Amino acid sequence: MELTLILGPMKSGKSFDLISCFAPLKYTTIPFALYQSARNVRDEQICSRNGVVIAAKKAQSLKEALAEDCSIIGIDELHMFPEEDAKVIEELVKRGTKVIAAGLDTDYQGKMFGIIKRLLELGPREVRFKRAVCENCKKPDAVYTQVFKDSLPITAGMPPVIPDDGTFSYRPSCRDCFVK
Numbered sequence: 001m002e003l004t005l006i007l008g009p010m011k012s013g014k015s016f017d018l019i020s021c022f023a024p025l026k027y028t029t030i031p032f033a034l035y036q037s038a039r040n041v042r043d044e045q046i047c048s049r050n051g052v053v054i055a056a057k058k059a060q061s062l063k064e065a066l067a068e069d070c071s072i073i074g075i076d077e078l079h080m081f082p083e084e085d086a087k088v089i090e091e092l093v094k095r096g097t098k099v100i101a102a103g104l105d106t107d108y109q110g111k112m113f114g115i116i117k118r119l120l121e122l123g124p125r126e127v128r129f130k131r132a133v134c135e136n137c138k139k140p141d142a143v144y145t146q147v148f149k150d151s152l153p154i155t156a157g158m159p160p161v162i163p164d165d166g167t168f169s170y171r172p173s174c175r176d177c178f179v180k
Contacts, residue, residue, distance in 0.1 A: 002098035007105035008130030014102040016048035032072040037080030078103030086118035108147040132172035142172035153179040
């Protein structure tokens with residue numbers, strides 16, 4: 001099974017890792033495609049916080065990837081895709097398509113996203129768990145993404161679609177600093 005998952009909190013280098021896998025392919029004849037969730041309204045392409053970017057197709061669902069004739073498919077913001085898209089990824093991998101996908105593994109409550117859980121159950125070839133620097137204690141041990149409103153951690157009641165209007169802020173958080 002050629003499935004690689006790159007998981008971790010925000011600011012852990014997931015997108016940079018994904019981009020580094022695909023940037024060299026531009027100079028080959030290997031057919032590839034990159035997808036990013038249309039729910040990500042921050043960026044028009046896959047952007048790493050260190051300034052590296054690569055073009056990607058915006059999609060509500062990964063179903064259109066089934067029509068691609070690609071050897072490799074990359075997915076950014078995996079956690080933003082519907083849980084049912086795990087079946088699409090499974091089908092791609094069964095066909096022999098190599099899939100490399102990056103995203104948060106847990107939500108604001110520290111619970112694993114459904115699509116991530118289902119993909120881990122497939123037994124990926126590789127899982128890269130990334131860590132970030134905790135923005136509270138500054139230790140390089142953050143495994144969660146904490147969501148804040150008015151400087152207070154949100155532990156329940158998040159809207160299904162989180163507005164990108166400055167209402168909420170997000171910070172990587174270690175196990176000691178994360179508020180459940």
